[in-house]
Amino acid sequence: MPEPEAMPDPDPMPDPGPELRPRRVWRELGYALAGPPLAAAGLVLLLAMLLSALWSTAIVGLPMLAVTVRGARYLGAVHLGLARLLLDVRTPAPAPFRPGSGPIGWFVSALGDGVGWRAAVYLLVKPLTALLALGAAAGFWGGGLWLLSYPVRWSQGSAGVWGPHADTWPGVLLLGVAGLALLAPAPLALRAALLPERFLARTLLGPTRVSARIGHLEETRARMAEDATATLRRIERDLHDGPQARLVALAMSLGMAKEELAASPGEDRLRQARDLVDAAHHDAKEIIADLRLLIHGIYPPALDQGLEAALAMLATRFAMPVDLRVDLPRRPPAAVETIVYFCTAELLANVVKHSGARRAIVEVRGYGGLLRLHVGDDGTGGASMGAGTGLPGLAARVGVVDGRLEIDSPPGGPTVVTVEVPLPT
Secondary structure (H helix, E strand, O other): OOOOOOOOOOOOOOOOOOOHHHHHHEEEEHHHHHHEEEHHHHHHHHHHHHHHHHHOOOHHHHHHHHHHHHHHHHHHHHHHHHHHHHOOOOOOOOOOOOOOOOOHHHHHHHHHHHHHHHHHHHHHHHHHHHHHHHHHHHHHHHHHHHOOOOOHHHHOOOOOOOOOOOOOOHHHHHHHHHHHHHHHOOHHHHHHHHHHHHHHHHHHHOOOHHHHHHHHHHHHHHHHHHHHHHHHHHHHHHHHHHHHHHHHHHHHHHHHHHHHHHHOOOOOHHHHHHHHHHHHHHHHHHHHHHHHHHHHHHOOOHHHHHHHHHHHHHHHHOOOOEEEEOOOOOEEEEEEEHHHHHHHHHHHHHHHHHOOOEEEEEEEEEOOOEEEEEEEEEOOOOOOOOOOOOOOHHHHHHHHHEEEEEEOOOOOOOOEEEEEEOOOO
16 A cells, blocks of 8 residues: 655745645644544454454454554544644655565564554554544634524524524624634634644654664665766766876887887987976876866875864865855864865865855854864845755755755855754763
8 A cells, every 4th residue: 555655844944924824724724624534443443453464363463453554544544634734744655664574574574563553653643642632623713603693593583592592792702702803813722733743744754763763864865876976986987088098198209209219219219208308297197187176086195294284285276265164173083174175175166156246254153062164255145955056965964974964055045055064072
């Protein structure tokens, strides 16, 4: 049974403003009304799970239990998708189900599926949270609308006999005012009644800390593997198109010089051989420079002198002024230094290419078990992950060591990119 994919998390954003708040109220009311039918479906599934557990000694019991656990995972995904859509529960989907090989492997994997069992616990508690939300919706929204409409119904002779009623206009108007008094706090009351639902959806339907950590590491490892493959291809291409081709030309020039020297030792021959050797010498120096650039792209030798010295040398390579501030109580590990160096180089290159800035600031500080890098500029702003600036690759590189990258770049600037990397204690 395929699982419905949860909607992707929206980008973090501030309060939407008064014009969009009614939409949120209607979404929450819709969730409260949809809760009881979904809770009833969950109870039916739990009943089937209980019967399967009771029949587990029989041949059909364990396969049925495995199917019901998978069904609980599926229904939990439906609940999570609805909570993310209507309640803005910003919880990622749990890890996907990974069945073992063959029918037996599938059943064993289903029986040991922690996501399915946690979803079953959610379905067990769901009727209580659904009744709480429905009670708040019926009591405040339903009761408020019923009382508010009482004067109209009373004037038409269809007020009914159940619930509060009145026979005089003052009493009727008082009931209408009571309806307004119930409707005024109705959105806040329903939101409060949905707090348990939000909490349970995050804790029972979302990923656990361990699974989220494993998923993050797997994603980071995949990105770094792709980055390493791309780097190796780039180095191979650069070597093939640059130093390798020039070394072939150098060898040919030296071979021609050798042939000239082996021929008659006339003045013209010596002059031609000297010119060939001079050209080969010039090519050799350029090849050495190319190789230094390639080596620098793999690991900058300036880091042997420390991060501050390496960043100072890096800042001098850019045409714009770069204000460098480094405050490190102790030298970070080599892996952290390399990541911070390449992040700084890439971010400064982005400043030059995209920002139109007049100056840049690089600040590196270490405190509280963190190394924090700020790269800012006074440019036009508008930097983002999807703007073709290489920022996703930097985020993946930082994620390898449990770091994070944040961008603050409103239109019109300024731009500040923050990289935080944990330091070993």
